[in-house]
Amino acid sequence: MPGHCINRRFSVAPMMEYTDRHERYFLRQISRRALLYTEMVTAEAVIHGDRERLLDFSEAEHPLALQLGGSEPGRMAMAAEIGQSFGYDEININVGCPSDRVQSGRFGACLMAEPDLVAANIGAMAAATDLPVTVKSRIGIDDQDSYDFLKRFVETVAAAGCTTFIVHARKAILSGLSPKQNREIPPLDYERVYRLKADYPELEIIINGGINDLAQCREHLANVDGVMLGRAAYQSPYMMATVDRDLFGETAPIASRAELVRTMLPYIAEQMAQGVRLHAIARHMLGLYHGQPGAKAWRRHISEHGYRPGADGSLLEAAVARMPPTQGAALANAS
Numbered sequence: 001m002p003g004h005c006i007n008r009r010f011s012v013a014p015m016m017e018y019t020d021r022h023e024r025y026f027l028r029q030i031s032r033r034a035l036l037y038t039e040m041v042t043a044e045a046v047i048h049g050d051r052e053r054l055l056d057f058s059e060a061e062h063p064l065a066l067q068l069g070g071s072e073p074g075r076m077a078m079a080a081e082i083g084q085s086f087g088y089d090e091i092n093i094n095v096g097c098p099s100d101r102v103q104s105g106r107f108g109a110c111l112m113a114e115p116d117l118v119a120a121n122i123g124a125m126a127a128a129t130d131l132p133v134t135v136k137s138r139i140g141i142d143d144q145d146s147y148d149f150l151k152r153f154v155e156t157v158a159a160a161g162c163t164t165f166i167v168h169a170r171k172a173i174l175s176g177l178s179p180k181q182n183r184e185i186p187p188l189d190y191e192r193v194y195r196l197k198a199d200y201p202e203l204e205i206i207i208n209g210g211i212n213d214l215a216q217c218r219e220h221l222a223n224v225d226g227v228m229l230g231r232a233a234y235q236s237p238y239m240m241a242t243v244d245r246d247l248f249g250e251t252a253p254i255a256s257r258a259e260l261v262r263t264m265l266p267y268i269a270e271q272m273a274q275g276v277r278l279h280a281i282a283r284h285m286l287g288l289y290h291g292q293p294g295a296k297a298w299r300r301h302i303s304e305h306g307y308r309p310g311a312d313g314s315l316l317e318a319a320v321a322r323m324p325p326t327q328g329a330a331l332a333n334a335s
Contacts, residue, residue: 006063006089006132008164008206010217010247011035012240013230014067014092014136022271023284024061027233029255029263031240033248035063040094042105043070043079055086058267065090067136069097071107071117073124080125080133091129093121095137098172098182109172112141115153119160126161134164136208139192140171147192154196158203166206166228167193183209183231194223213239214246221247236290257288258320265313272312279306282316294323 012019012027014037024036041054046068057064066088070076080091094102095111095118102108111118118135125133135157139150154165170186177185188210197205207220208228217227233240238257244250255263268281282302289295301319305311 006035006065007033007248008035008166008204008226009033009221010243011065011166011206011226011228012037012233013208013228014038014040014065014094015230015234016040018231018234018284020284021057021061022276022281023234024064025058025267026260026264026281026284027237027240028060029260030237031243032252033244033250034240035065035090036061037065037067037092038088040067040069040097041079042107043068043072043075046079046082047075051082051086055083055088057086059087062087063089065092065134067092067094069094069102069105069107071105071111071114071121073117073120076121077124077128080131081128084129084131088131090132090134091125092134092136092166093118093125095135096168096172097179098138098141098174098177099179109138109141110174112137112149112153112172113144115156118153119157119162122157122160122162132164133162134166135162136166136168138168138170138172139189142171142174145171147195150192150196151199154200154203158200163202164204164206165196166208167196169193169207169209190220190223197224214242217247234284235287237285237287238290257292258323260288261285261316261320265316268313268316277307278311278313278315282306285316289323292323298323 012034016039019037019039027036045054066083068076068079068091083091094108097108122133169188169190172182173186190207193205193207204225206226206228207224211217211227211229212232220227241254244252271281272278286299286302289298298319305315
């Protein structure tokens with residue numbers, strides 16, 4: 001049984017092609033407390049696919065949640081049970097992805113129109129695992145975007161035993177928009193998520209969508225239980241360096257960017273010894289110097305040389321050595 005305490009005050013969203021095990025290991029070096037999520041994995045892939053490749057992770061990644069995609073209660077229950085056997089700390093159901101591929105499998109955001117089915121999945125998964133089963137959704141879909149629609153969805157799913165809802169504060173438009181457009185075009189409605197928390201104080205409500213920095217996180221935390229960042233955390237990961245201090249009250253020293261690179265070197269060597277190419281790891285570190293002098297040179301050096309045969313952790317050491325001094329270490333003493 002996983003014994004890792006979950007605190008959802010700050011988390012990093014599940015993102016396809018981004019939040020793989022290497023990205024999660026890297027983010028864990030920056031924040032000890034952030035809750036991390038896998039990429040979405042379908043229940044069928046978990047049941048029939050290469051489980052070691054899909055589900056394996058480093059113990060250092062805890063606390064860690066597995067996001068599943070699917071809609072058949074028996075299959076989702078089986079996948080959740082497998083997820084628990086791998087040691088995950090939470091199982092999350094994807095009820096927010098708007099892509100055509102996901103819809104064709106009858107899961108993702110289209111499930112918001114079928115709250116009874118989502119509730120049936122919650123019940124089956126809760127019976128198959130001791131882990132918390134949570135839901136990540138939108139505030140609505142297409143023309144079903146009233147607050148009453150959202151309330152009915154939440155009430156129905158909560159009645160089946162779900163107590164944690166992660167809500168992307170945009171509706172999903174299920175035809176005509178790409179997933180990228182669905183993250184940008186439908187307007188954000190944070191007030192609707194705040195209202196949901198006010199109306200259901202017994203539920204844990206996590207807000208997601210368009211949140212770009214820790215100042216915004218603190219504003220949201222006055223109204224909801226937690227915040228989830230997605231691409232902002234990926235593109236500028238060092239913003240997470242003060243999460244443990246500013247959002248969790250930790251007092252541990254804050255590593256500089258150069259120290260984080262050094263921390264990653266043993267992991268890189270270990271993974272490369274198992275056949276992983278450097279770029280599979282280093283691509284997640286491209287944003288480490290985002291907003292700093294020399295950031296473009298950092299990205300270019302890694303991008304141009306990371307694919308070359310024989311490239312290893314020394315490439316990152318050389319890239320760090322070319323960077324001008326930064327104020328990363330000074331964060332530890334900042335107010």
